Amino acid sequence: MTKMFHEPLIFEISGEGKKGFLFPKLDVPLKDNILKDIPSREEIDGFPEVSELEVVRHFTRLSQTNYCIDLGFYPLGSCTMKYNPKINEKLASTKELLLSHPYASEKWTQGSLGILKTTEEFLKNITGMDAITLQPSAGAQGEFVGMLMIRACLEESGNPRKIVLIPDSAHGTNPSSAHICGYRIQEIKSNEQGSVDVADLAEHMTEDVAALMVTNPNTLGVFETDIKKIADIVHSKGGFVYMDGANMNALIGMCKPGDMGIDVIHLNLHKTFSTPHGGGGPGSGPVGVTKELEPYLPFPIIEKEDGIFRLNHLRPKSIGRVRSFYGSFLVIVKALVYMLSLGPIGLKEIAEIAVLNSNYIRKSLENDYDLKYKTPTLHECVFSDKIQREHGVTNIDIAKRLIDYGVHPPTMSFPLIVQGALMIEPTETESKKDMDRFIDAMKQIAQEARNDPEVLKNAPHVSYVRRLDETSAARNPVLRWHNKPGEK
């Protein structure tokens, strides 16, 4: 990263008449007056006019202001920022896949359908669930699909119920997804170990409750040891257990949600299965369910008959469709290549090393940062800024200072049960050397908080831009560039 340049907006380097791409000359006879009764436009007002080189430099320079996994350690908790293998990218750009039209007859898309079906088989095996849909575009859409299936199943038995229980440590998408399925949210307290308070759950679990949404291991990195008991309590009142599988990286190859009494689970292929986050998508959020819920899967589903894959749209109990076509196909391709490349030993090694790395960091920093919950953790650990706050330093200051040390900050926006959270998830792909550099930086920062807190409050110092005014951005929103001065 360099502060040498400040890249303007593309609109600011536009020059009239410049072209970045040429089309072959129109080779059919030109017809006038085609759109004579239709409102048309001469040009798109404000659109840029730049050369190819200007575009290449613009994006190359902008790219250099981004931190990324290819550059360094990225311990964002709950986001599983592992290395994105390059063979996945290469094979996902195979010509026959890129040119595969989603409406082409099944006969001509057996390869694409085969990839989807094989991925389903892998995920069934990993989760221990009976059926999988690959349609959801991301984890949040997976949650939506899962909750809709629970609702549809309950509706069929006469009562969709009213309430969904969610632990107070949950990710924000859980309550939001349950809400758009028509449910009211009740929060379940965490106990002193940071786990679901089983007594509190039992008290809330009535026949008005449709489901419990539980993350396992939870956002503290703590495995819900009582998960079977929790599932029994929910099932005894006729409810379902939804598992947010965002943290599946801790469990893969070690245990299966299907054995824990889970009825529905979503996975994030862009977390556990190494597909790149792309600066915020595209993701993919497959959902696994038990036999009981299988009839409600989104349509179409893929079936194999006489060795031929076909799409079945005729699913009378299905919740319907949540997006066009069959899901984030190329993301699914990358996840499948990843699973194939690792095999049974490599898949299990993910969890083993992710948990080893996380515990190494936890142990290394436990004397420097406050650990609210002392419970053993798996793939991530959540420190807080409690010690540093005595010097007026918050988790945001710590995060911004880490940027100066060349490391991406941890997650801070949740879990809500830890004030000033620093949620650290190293993943399995990091080297000891890179983790040691992070640990050293964190220790240095703890020291700076005591001796020179101002250096933290003014951080970052060496980034492309320094601390940005987010308050005025929200108060006086400027959400686009304008070509006419004065117009807002």
Place this chain on the structure above:
Amino acid sequence: MSYISLSEKDKKEMLARIGVSSIEELFRSIPDDLKIKKNLDVPDSLTEPELSRWMDEIAHQNSYHDFLSFLGAGAYSHVIPSVVDYLSSRGEFISPYTPYQPEVSQGTLQIIFEFQTLICQLTGMDIANASLYDGASGAAEAVLMANRIKSKPKILVAKSLHPQYREVIQTYTKNLDLSVIEIEFSDRGEVDYEDLKEKLDEETSAVVVQSPNFFGIIEKLERISALAHERQALSVVVVAEPVSLGILEAPGKLGADIVTGEGQSFGLPLSFGGPYLGFMACCKEFIRQFPGRIAGETKDVDGKRGFVATLSTREQFIRRERATSNICTNQAWCALRATIFLELLGKQGMKELAWQNLQKANYALNQITQIGGIKPRFQGEHFNEFVLEFEKPWAKIEGFLLEKGLIGGLSLADVYPELSNCALLCVTESHRKENIDRLVALLKEVCS
């Protein structure tokens, strides 16, 4: 293959620092009866050369990739300039997370800001978001948004809206007190205005139409928006083929309140249907009800311009169940490709692209409908798709074309029983005149 970066020595040192003797011990919080006793029952690991061979074999089963295809219907074949592939494959764009730390994510954030600007310019709206999953879920989010703004129990949806988009709207609204009512299409293939007027009343939150619609017909948006506004309903316009915006007037100038659509045409390959790119734009008065991530301009402590994710109090990670949408991950990398595509083509390229699509489709339609036994099903104005009605059974024609290495179009009978012997065809700039002439010659051979 293994992507682990630890040596055995590293592991020993780490275990020693943690104070345990084995990795197994770190999993002691998982009850024994839940631990699986054997390895997963999946195939053994493959090396890179083996993976490449596996892919060759399975990809080869997509046996039609070199066919000449006239399929569109929401997934379009357009040129993808090499600059799009080249730039978007940079690790700095592929491998970062959502820009939660703006100081080290200015590239992603500035590109979102430019994307929002381009979408506003294309649609003629005030504000746009950073992207949604795809056109179908975008249409559903627009319906939910309109319902939040108007809180009235009816949504009117044109039957000429992409059938899958209508299905997704059904799924998203089924647990709300909202009835989704379909509007018929006329013989011109446009919204049936009489039907619209009849169903539109003060209880309607929004009228949702697609233009060019599923049949390729350009709707009269000004008229539809005016009718909606007369009844205090919102006008929601869906654009599944946004190349059309290179030449058609921006929907925002024709009365649209919310414009949403599919951006796949802008630099994303067909890819068996995904990942694609939902976009959404609206009037600024609706900003508080707008779903999805938004980037905004601001300054850093030195007064230097920078960009941040803003207005996040609408979003799930702050507002939880009261958020405007549950969306978290969006399609940033797909939006990046669209931004590169649009900026490279620029003002002149976008116009030329739209113009060539229009001219070529028009040429194809004129040539084809001179053949006996084929007529255009609708009389409205087309962009780059059209519906043909055949005297002979479509299945027979389709089979004949396939034998010759052509995919002739999409049969509409399954979704529209009233269009029983009709097919939807798409012609873009990627079809050369000789491709179109070949289709015409073969249709002549089989139809007349």
